[in-house]
Amino acid sequence: MKIERDLKNLPHKTIERLSQYRRALLICHEQGQTHIYSHEIAKIQHITAVQVRRDLMLIGYSGTLRKGYNVKDLIDLIGEIIDSKRGINVAIIGIGNLGRALINYFVGKRSHLEIVASFDINPDKIGNIMSGVPCYSIDELADKIHELHIEVAIMTVPADFATQTADALVAAGIKGILNYTPKPVNVPETIYLEEYDMITSLEKVAFYVKIQDLN
Numbered sequence: 063m064k065i066e067r068d069l070k071n072l073p074h075k076t077i078e079r080l081s082q083y084r085r086a087l088l089i090c091h092e093q094g095q096t097h098i099y100s101h102e103i104a105k106i107q108h109i110t111a112v113q114v115r116r117d118l119m120l121i122g123y124s125g126t127l128r129k130g131y132n133v134k135d136l137i138d139l140i141g142e143i144i145d146s147k148r149g150i151n152v153a154i155i156g157i158g159n160l161g162r163a164l165i166n167y168f169v170g171k172r173s174h175l176e177i178v179a180s181f182d183i184n185p186d187k188i189g190n191i192m193s194g195v196p197c198y199s200i201d202e203l204a205d206k207i208h209e210l211h212i213e214v215a216i217m218t219v220p221a222d223f224a225t226q227t228a229d230a231l232v233a234a235g236i237k238g239i240l241n242y243t244p245k246p247v248n249v250p251e252t253i254y255l256e257e258y259d260m261i262t263s264l265e266k267v268a269f270y271v272k273i274q275d276l277n
């Protein structure tokens with residue numbers, strides 16, 4: 063099968079959905095399902111079958127009309143598209159409530175993404191190991207990023223420290239940042255930045271609850 067791909071031009075939303083499709087497909091695979099139709103994936107993801115087919119066409123995959131998509135082939139292909147073959151090392155900056163929750167949740171979930179270090183300013187936390195992840199002093203950030211080949215950082219520091227943390231990460235050569243603090247940060251265009259604010263998501267849900275009352 064010849065697969066035409068231009069990874070750099072894949073829409074951000076498609077990348078997000080491919081990750082969600084794979085999560086759903088892995089569950090189907092575990093349950094012994096070998097094939098799946100676009101409308102079944104669509105139903106799980108609460109989107110249209112047209113959207114699923116469009117995303118999968120973008121990565122060069124088409125199923126057979128009769129049997130649908132081969133679950134295992136699709137899992138493998140999505141992996142080829144979104145995973146890095148060499149694996150990517152990740153660090154968590156700020157090992158408080160959220161940092162700890164993320165480590166406990168994520169460790170072992172994806173073989174190609176490994177949380178290899180955490181950083182904090184609190185001397186009581188520095189030197190500890192949580193779920194196999196060591197905590198270093200923030201003063202060691204640049205050295206460890208280099209030494210441990212860390213490419214992605216998750217920021218879970220208090221909002222007041224968001225800017226200085228992002229600046230330190232950029233100076234240390236980080237390539238991607240997931241910012242969980244409510245403070246937006248500025249980074250050079252060459253660094254991929256994703257910002258997630260739980261309150262925005264919750265306000266969005268609350269808005270749609272509010273407008274139900276208007277009907």
Ligand code: NAD
Pocket residue numbers: 155156157158159160161181182183184187200217218219220221223227242243244260
């Ligand atoms: P927390 O106070 O429990 O943890 C913050 C950690 O960051 C502490 O361990 C602290 O020592 C460390 N820290 C402080 N300054 C630092 C610095 N300069 N460098 C490295 N580490 C530093 O806070 P939390 O509840 O884990 O929240 C962390 C961030 O995530 C906040 O910005 C918060 O608004 C955001 N957030 C939290 C939640 C949540 O459910 N807890 C949800 C969404 C977003």
